[in-house]
Amino acid sequence: MRCQFCNCTESKVMDSRPTEDGSIRRRRECVQCGRRFTTYEKIEQLPLIVVKRDGRREPFDAGKIRTGILHACDKLPVSAQQIEAVCQRVEQAAYRSGDGEIATERIGDMVMAELKQLNDVAYVRFAAVYRKFTDLGTFMDELQKLLNENKADLDHEE
Numbered sequence: 001m002r003c004q005f006c007n008c009t010e011s012k013v014m015d016s017r018p019t020e021d022g023s024i025r026r027r028r029e030c031v032q033c034g035r036r037f038t039t040y041e042k043i044e045q046l047p048l049i050v051v052k053r054d055g056r057r058e059p060f061d062a063g064k065i066r067t068g069i070l071h072a073c074d075k076l077p078v079s080a081q082q083i084e085a086v087c088q089r090v091e092q093a094a095y096r097s098g099d100g101e102i103a104t105e106r107i108g109d110m111v112m113a114e115l116k117q118l119n120d121v122a123y124v125r126f127a128a129v130y131r132k133f134t135d136l137g138t139f140m141d142e143l144q145k146l147l148n149e150n151k152a153d154l155d156h157e158e
Helices: 062-072 080-096 104-118 120-130 136-157
Strands: 011-018 024-030 036-041 049-051 057-059 101-103
Touching: 049 104, 062 080, 062 104, 062 120, 080 104, 101 104, 104 120, 120 136
Parallel strands: 049 101
Antiparallel strands: 011 024, 024 036, 049 057
């Protein structure tokens, strides 16, 4: 591990602990300059292949999920921690899905389910792109479904 301050390759591990996402957080101290820094070790996953709508296959890229969620949550009261938690849950679910391949539709559905719990506006924004709304009618249908679900949730609470 290379020190970010002096580039020395020698460091001592001062503390190690697991994180919620399954990685290991290590607090290190540089042997040369004495400054402390944190590193994270992540277990290497078997490769996951994403099957696109047109049949193409490409390696899973969690960055694409993060980018989509960031766009959906832009200028909304959603914290970076909440976004990161959603990304981690979707990524973990994708890897747990099974046979080394997962369809983009399944990933999109996972993201939409997470965003529906997080923020209604983010959910609708993501759905507009993911479901490729082409006219106002399909957009309004999705909004109406969301309103009906929210109304049903409120009725159950009373």
